Amino acid sequence: MGIAIVGAGVGGLALARVLHVNGIDAVVYEREPSREARGQGGMLDIHSGQRALREAGLLDRFFEIARGEGQDMRLLEPDGTLLLQEDTPDDAPMLRPEVDRADLRDLLLDSLPDGTVRWDHAFTSAADGVVHFANGNTATYDLLVGADGAQSRVRALLTDTRPAHLGQNMVEVGIPDIDHTHPHLAAMVGRGNYWVFGNGISLAAQRNGDGRVRIGINFYNTDENWFTTAAIPFDDPAAARARLIALLPGWHPSITALIEACDDTVIPRALPTLPPGFTWPSRPDVTLIGDAAHLMPPVGEGANMALLDGAVLGLALAAHPGDIPVAVAEYEREMYERTGAAARMSAEMQELLMSPDASRRLLEFFQPS
Template identity: 50%
Template sequence: MTMRIAIAGGGLGGLTLARILHRHDIPAVVYEREASRSARSQGGMLDLHPESGQRALAEAGLADRFRSQARPEGEEHRILDPAGRTLVHHVPRPGSFSGRPEIDRRALRDLLLDSLPGEAVAWRHRLVAAQPRPGGGFTLRFDGGHSAGCDVLVGADGARSVVRSLLTDAALYPVATRAELSIGDVDRRHPELAELVGPGNLWCVGASRILSAQRLGDGGIRVGISLPADDRHLDTLRSKRALLDVFDGWEPRLTALIEAGDDPPTPHRVEAMPAGARWTHRPGVTLLGDAAHLMPPVGEGANQAMLDAAELAAALAADPADPGSAIRAYEEAMFARIHPIAEMSARVQAMMLSPTAADDIVRFFTKGSTGS
């Protein structure tokens, strides 16, 4: 009998898993809560690392399509101080894919969706509960009353994973408060900001605060404001005026990024799981990506989710008759791989919002680098 695999969550990790399983003729259904691929913005750019995200795409047979849509020039990044002085300026080799080329999250998700048969993704299926069945497997219940069964359940359903509760009660903890703004058509409407940000990433770093900007492939800029974790910021950072007060005294050409936002800012709490979080193996269910190891957003999350997917798919393809053993092997390897990466991500996040962040970040980038 064919093993029925259900993947909760149609983000980059879940779709990568479905694609690689499909290449091995192992059917899987992705249950996604959104109504369609265009239901909401997918965020800004991400840089795909050769050893993780790019490796996963190679195993998915999508390396060439990725290169056709990636933006290696997006690797350029500058770090400025509040007075607008340049502290670090990295310029990649033109046209080179040897580093960590950037790609819009929307473009990458579309690339993965286009590689799957239409029936592989069930839209409008928000998982609300997963109940073990006496003979093995799970009954899945979705918002609106729909239900489905599966033999193997993979939780790729993000920070607020429903599937996670089947395996662990690990609690999330706050690591930062972040607000975001978008600026569209910057070359025409705000050429001075287009020049300031350049083709990649800009970080303006002060004491315990960062004003960042990222150039997108659609000609827009995504602006981010990062502050230490404090719920009071969620209430105060809902207007441009409040954000400008946070950066009072900074060089006006930097704070112009806030003034140019097309809509009011959207603040949210940034959370993570403890670096050593793991669970006891349970037959028929596992986690990947943020559901398994939510980390501070310093460039590893999507890359590790995609690598999780590639390694889990390889394990299941190598031993389809014994998914329990395949899942156990995947989990042990994933725990060992993720622990040092999660610890590093926590250190980088703390460094970026420290009172001495500018000096710390300059030292960090002169010794090595992390993702954007």
């Protein structure tokens, strides 16, 4: 089987690894020039995706790099009121451990034979079993798998549907080496997740394994033009931090101190989504996995679904050697049911986060009566 996977994210790499474990070769084509070309983002909460890592033969090695203490959580209101604090015992099971996305990606990359990933191969088009790349190279395929994320180009081979704005805009900032640079803030954030919700805005601070605290300030019920109207001067980090704090009137100074302490990396992110239950007309030679297939609100399901997509498709191809259409149909049936349920749950959680009383509703969610 000639299997071409477009995109070296966790879903595409999980697919390549499960195929490799089952004796099937595949090639992953990635647009980035190398594995070190850019940062890979923050932490991932891996729960259902652990099944995929087990199928990939990597679960024990995953537990070696995962952070059980990343399951800690603190939930506050903007005035500083602590609503909930959960500290994970040292001997607690690793049900939802956090892992740096870069570490998980490295684990998957290092598990593949040399040459499996072809860097600097940006997908441009595909037809009649030939895929074309921006560098002028081509490759033949029996199955083309789009694992190329939210703005997937492979998706256009199957559908005209495009992601729509979620109604949420985020500004990402961070504090490097927080234990040494701002120990009092490190103690406040704790070992895992620190969440503040109120008035259609949230601040989520997350401890990363490299000592950095990554912070997302989310503005709900906003449109794709919000960054312009909010007048955040992203070309001036100090002024951008000041403007962000001004957008949080009444928030306790101990919370806004997190923004004051951030470095000069200030990144705007407009968040898109695909509709829950999104499907496409099936084709025997092209399919999608991960965000390309089911882009969801960012509430902790996306990476897990991508890992499972890769494993399920890999196992289906291994179970039907020489019959790719049957394997693709089997995978898509399972994926639509599984990810449809996850997308509906994610949409419900997103609705909760966008509500004016999100902090109290979250408290009820985590501590039901």
